[in-house]
Amino acid sequence: MELNEIRLFSPATVANVSCGFDVLGFCLDTVGDEMVIRKTDERGIRITKITGYDLPYKVTENVAGISALAMYNTLKPECGFEIEIHKKIKPGSGIGSSSASAAGSVFGMNVLLGDPLNKTELTSFAMKGEAFASKAEHADNLAPAIFGGFTIVKSIHPLHIIELPTPKDLYATIIHPQIEIKTSDARALLPQKVPLRDSITQWANLGSLVHALHTSDYDLIALSLNDVIVEPHRKSLIPDFDTLKEKVIKAGALGCGISGSGPSIYTLSQGIKVAEKVEDAMFMIYESTSIPFDTHVSKINTEGIKIIK
Numbered sequence: 001m002e003l004n005e006i007r008l009f010s011p012a013t014v015a016n017v018s019c020g021f022d023v024l025g026f027c028l029d030t031v032g033d034e035m036v037i038r039k040t041d042e043r044g045i046r047i048t049k050i051t052g053y054d055l056p057y058k059v060t061e062n063v064a065g066i067s068a069l070a071m072y073n074t075l076k077p078e079c080g081f082e083i084e085i086h087k088k089i090k091p092g093s094g095i096g097s098s099s100a101s102a103a104g105s106v107f108g109m110n111v112l113l114g115d116p117l118n119k120t121e122l123t124s125f126a127m128k129g130e131a132f133a134s135k136a137e138h139a140d141n142l143a144p145a146i147f148g149g150f151t152i153v154k155s156i157h158p159l160h161i162i163e164l165p166t167p168k169d170l171y172a173t174i175i176h177p178q179i180e181i182k183t184s185d186a187r188a189l190l191p192q193k194v195p196l197r198d199s200i201t202q203w204a205n206l207g208s209l210v211h212a213l214h215t216s217d218y219d220l221i222a223l224s225l226n227d228v229i230v231e232p233h234r235k236s237l238i239p240d241f242d243t244l245k246e247k248v249i250k251a252g253a254l255g256c257g258i259s260g261s262g263p264s265i266y267t268l269s270q271g272i273k274v275a276e277k278v279e280d281a282m283f284m285i286y287e288s289t290s291i292p293f294d295t296h297v298s299k300i301n302t303e304g305i306k307i308i309k
C-alpha cells in the first residue's frame with residue numbers, strides 16, 4: 001500500500017561537543033519535535049500547522065519549508081507535500097531546534113517518495129534551511145539528527161559525514177536556561193583568526209576524543225572535553241556558566257560545555273546514576289537564579305530521526 005502520510009520524531013542534538021566547533025555533534029533521545037509530512041495531489045510545499053512555538057508559515061521563511069523546497073525543486077515529483085511542525089524544542093535553545101525542522105521535512109518527503117536519497121544527500125538539502133537560520137552553512141546538528149549517534153562533518157563541500165561509535169554507558173545531561181540566543185548572534189561574537197597554540201590544543205582534544213569514543217575510554221573522554229577557542233567568547237552570554245561547570249564536574253560529569261551556540265549547557269557522564277547526580281547539581285545552581293530553566297537526562301540516540309506512525 002502506498003504511504004501518503006507519516007509522523008516523525010525529529011531529535012534535538014548537541015553540536016560542537018566542546019572541542020569540535022562546527023564539525024562534531026551527537027543526538028539526544030528524550031527531546032525532539034514531532035512532524036507530520038503528507039503527500040498531496042496539489043503540487044508544491046505548504047506548512048499547514050505549527051504548534052508549540054510561534055514560527056513562520058511562509059515556506060521561504062521556515063527552515064522546514066526552505067529545506068523541503070530545495071529538495072522538491074531538485075527532484076520535481078508529481079505530487080506536493082504538506083508539513084505539520086509540532087515544536088517541542090524551543091527555537092534558539094542551542095539544542096538544534098532549527099536543525100530538527102530542517103531534517104524532518106526532507107527525511108519525511110524522502111520516505112514518502114520511496115527513499116530516492118541517501119542520508120548524506122538529505123543532510124545536504126537540510127543544510128539550506130539550517131543556513132537560513134544561522135546565516136552560515138554547518139551540518140554539525142543535522143548530521144547527528146539524520147544519522148544518529150556521534151558524527152563528524154569532515155567537509156561540507158563536498159558534504160562528507162563520518163559516523164562515530166557511541167560508548168554504551170554514556171549519558172548526556174542538559175540544562176536549558178530559558179533565554180534565547182540566536183545562533184547567528186553567537187557566531188558573530190567569534191574571532192576570524194585563532195592563535196596557533198589554541199589550535200594545537202583544540203585539535204589534540206578533538207583527535208583524542210574521537211579515539212576515546214572508539215575505545216570507550218571514559219578517562220580520555222574527560223581529558224578531551226575542553227574548548228579553548230569558542231567557549232571563552234560565548235560563555236558570558238550564559239548566566240553562572242563557570243559556577244555550573246565547576247559543580248557538575250565535582251558531581252562526577254566527564255565534561256561540560258556550551259551546547260551548540262547556547263544557552264543550553266551539556267554534560268557527558270558515565271552511567272545514568274552520575275548523569276542524574278549532575279542534573280541535581282544543575283538544579284541547585286539555577287534554582288537560586290530568577291531564570292526559568294529545564295533539565296533532562298538523555299541516552300545518546302544512536303538511531304536519529306525516526307518514523308513514529
Ligand SMILES: Nc1ncnc2c1ncn2[C@@H]1O[C@H](COP(=O)(O)OP(=O)(O)O)[C@@H](O)[C@H]1O
Pocket residue numbers: 055056061062063064085090091092093094095096097098099101102133134181182183184260261
Ligand atoms: N522550523 C523552525 N524551527 C526553529 N526555528 C526556526 C524555524 N523556522 C525558522 N526558524 C528561525 O530560526 C531561528 C532559530 O534558529 P537558531 O538560532 O539556529 O536556534 P537553534 O539553536 O535552536 O537551532 C529563529 O529565528 C527562528 O525563528
Ligand SMILES: N[C@@H](CCOP(=O)(O)O)C(=O)O
Pocket residue numbers: 013015016021022023093094095096097098134138140141183186187259260261262
Ligand atoms: N556549530 C554551531 C552550532 C549551532 O548549534 P545550535 O543548536 O545553537 O543551532 C555554532 O556553534 O554556531
